[in-house]
Structures are given as C-alpha cells and as structure tokens.
Amino acid sequence: MVELRFLKQIVFIVFIGLLLFFTLFSNTLQSLTLPKVRTEKAAGGSLLFTIEGHGNLYPIAEARLSNPAGWKVLQILVKEGDRVKKGQKLIVYDSKTAERELEDEITNLEKQKIELEIVQDQFIQSTAQGDELKIRDARRNIQTRKLDLGTQERKINELKDRLTRQQEITAPFDGIINKVNAIEGVTSAREPDVLISNSSLGYRLDIPSNSKLIASLGISSGEKIEVKVHTAADKDQEQQMRMIDGTIDEVANLQPRTESSSGEGAELSPTISQKVLRIKVNDSELKGGEKAEIKWEKRSHQEGLVISNEAIHQDRDGMFVYKIDEQRGALGNVFVARKVRIQSSEANGKETMIQADSLYKDDLMIMESSEPLQDGNRVRLQ
Numbered sequence: 001m002v003e004l005r006f007l008k009q010i011v012f013i014v015f016i017g018l019l020l021f022f023t024l025f026s027n028t029l030q031s032l033t034l035p036k037v038r039t040e041k042a043a044g045g046s047l048l049f050t051i052e053g054h055g056n057l058y059p060i061a062e063a064r065l066s067n068p069a070g071w072k073v074l075q076i077l078v079k080e081g082d083r084v085k086k087g088q089k090l091i092v093y094d095s096k097t098a099e100r101e102l103e104d105e106i107t108n109l110e111k112q113k114i115e116l117e118i119v120q121d122q123f124i125q126s127t128a129q130g131d132e133l134k135i136r137d138a139r140r141n142i143q144t145r146k147l148d149l150g151t152q153e154r155k156i157n158e159l160k161d162r163l164t165r166q167q168e169i170t171a172p173f174d175g176i177i178n179k180v181n182a183i184e185g186v187t188s189a190r191e192p193d194v195l196i197s198n199s200s201l202g203y204r205l206d207i208p209s210n211s212k213l214i215a216s217l218g219i220s221s222g223e224k225i226e227v228k229v230h231t232a233a234d235k236d237q238e239q240q241m242r243m244i245d246g247t248i249d250e251v252a253n254l255q256p257r258t259e260s261s262s263g264e265g266a267e268l269s270p271t272i273s274q275k276v277l278r279i280k281v282n283d284s285e286l287k288g289g290e291k292a293e294i295k296w297e298k299r300s301h302q303e304g305l306v307i308s309n310e311a312i313h314q315d316r317d318g319m320f321v322y323k324i325d326e327q328r329g330a331l332g333n334v335f336v337a338r339k340v341r342i343q344s345s346e347a348n349g350k351e352t353m354i355q356a357d358s359l360y361k362d363d364l365m366i367m368e369s370s371e372p373l374q375d376g377n378r379v380r381l382q
Helices: 003-030 096-129 130-168 211-217
Strands: 036-041 041-047 046-058 064-067 073-076 087-091 168-171 175-181 192-195 203-210 226-233 239-258 272-281 290-300 304-308 311-314 316-325 334-341 343-347 349-357 364-369 378-381
Touching: 036 316, 046 203, 046 211, 087 311, 096 130, 175 343, 203 239, 203 290, 211 272, 226 272, 304 364, 316 343
Parallel strands: 036 378
Antiparallel strands: 036 364, 041 304, 046 290, 064 192, 073 087, 087 168, 175 192, 203 272, 226 239, 226 290, 239 272, 304 349, 311 316, 316 334, 316 364, 334 378, 343 349
C-alpha cells in the first residue's frame, strides 16, 4: 500500500515535470519565431549640429584706383601681392600733353600781362591829354584785362593741381596690391588700374547656412570661430594649412532659393530660407584670395528627448516610433512593440529631438527589426 502511494507520487512529479518542460520548451520555440529587434535608449539633452563650408578670403575694404585723365601708363612700380605704405607711388603716367598745355597757358598769362601794361600806358596818355572819354575807355580796358588775368591764373592753378594729382597713383592706405590691370605704354581701360586692400581691416569669408538652423543655435555677431586657411609663401610652394581665429562679423540675409529634382517637369520644393555667415579674419600674413574652410560643431539651445533617426517611421498620419513595452509574467518577461505618435522639434543628420506624451528618458526604442512590425507585436531583443 505504501509502495503504491509512493509510486503515484513519483508519477505525479514526473507528469508535472514533463508539463513544465513542454511548456517552457514551447515558449522557447515560440520566442525563437518572434521578430528580432535592435534597440536603443532614448536620451535627454540637446542636439549637436555641424556647420561647415568653404570659400575664398576677400578683403573687407578694397580700393579701386584709376586715372580719370586717360593717360598712357609710363611706369608700373608694384606687382600683385606687394605690401605698400600709405602715400607710396604705385603707377606713373605719361603727362607730357598736360605739361605742354600748362606751358601754353603760362605763356598766355605772360601775354595778358603785357597787354595790360599797354592799356595802362594808354590810360596814362589819355589822362595827360585830359580826354575824359578816352580815360573812361582805358579804365574799362584795364579792369577787363585784370579780370582776364585772374581767370587765367585760376586756370593755370587748376592745371597744376590736375597734373600733380593725375601724374601718378599713390597708395591711399597701408595695404596689399590685389591686382594690377595697368600695362606700360597703354592707355588705361575701363577696369581700374590697381586694386588695393586695406590689410589692417582684415579679410572676410562668406559661408551660406540655413536660417532656421542659425536661429536654433543662437548664432550672432561677435562669436569666435576657427578658420582653416590654406596658404603658400610662393606660387611654386605647396599650400600649407593654418588655423586662424575668426569672428562672426555679420549674419546677413541671402536671396531665398528653391530646390527641384532633375528632369523635365520636375516640381519645385518649398523655398529654403538662407542666411550667410560673414566671418572676419585678421592676420599679418594673409594677402587675400586664400582658400579657407570651417567645420563648427555647436549644440542647440533647446533640450528634450533625443532619439536616433533610424527609429523614426512615417505613414499618412505622420511620424511614429516603436518602443518596447516590457510585461512581466510567471514564465518570464514578454517584450511588446508599442506604436507611439511623435512630433519633431528639430533634427540633425543623425538624431531628432521629439515630443511625445508617452515617451520618457531611457525608454527602449526599436531601431531595426528582422520583420515588419505592427502595434502590439511580441518581439525578442537582440
């Protein structure tokens, strides 16, 4: 009787064991058939943006010097890239025609002086004769000759001043010769003979950027930024890279542009609002025209919930993500994919800052799934 009872207990224990084994085994088999997902925790903070671009350095202040007289170039005293001082001679012009004109006018002045002396002698003679009519006539002639002399003297002074100013071009300030268009022996063309930049005021690099991004990052005038400049001491030398401290001089408006896909009949996308960062750099070794570039990493002012762009999906109703809903059970935890609607506040190339009522920091977001998912699907974690 005791042995029979003991045998029943053994059979019962074996039965329960087999039941548990097949239950666990079936759950294990079922879990192996579930979609396999890769997850990532949602993080709190701000987004990191990168503003980058390249261009050439241009002088902030540049003077275009020409000879308005249109004289032939006699001598060029500078070349491109030369550093010059204020008042230094740059170009000398052939002023022989103006010099001859001045000499002719000086000769005319001497003739007018002689003619005035003749009229004065006539006045003395008329006075001695007591002829009142001739006296008045001589007096008027004297006055007229004096007026003519004054006009001639002013004309000569003007010619002398013109000759002094236009005989040569001098540097209006300390600077660097950017370009020389003048050719010796040739009359000046429409283009300025010399372009000179004011080296003391520095150089400018213009970098276009999205206006919304600039506003999000709070970029404004006066901020410091490093500029990579490619320089070469001589044309035959290889370019060298230097890092120079720059300052955002201005955030200016840029003409809005629209983007379209290639091909005939392509539709235009909405207008992209653009601004340009005008960056000022100042260095004694710069000459202008150097290639320069920036790569500026800056975090946005706004903070929130940040997730990778891989986790974001979109349908006709908008954007959504799948988060992991962990459900505890007697035979182990169950992981369920829950569809959550989100709104995007800002994004960079890798991450998006989102707004959602049912998402929190450290929630697991599904980044990738071995099979298409639907709301409520059970999944297994990778």
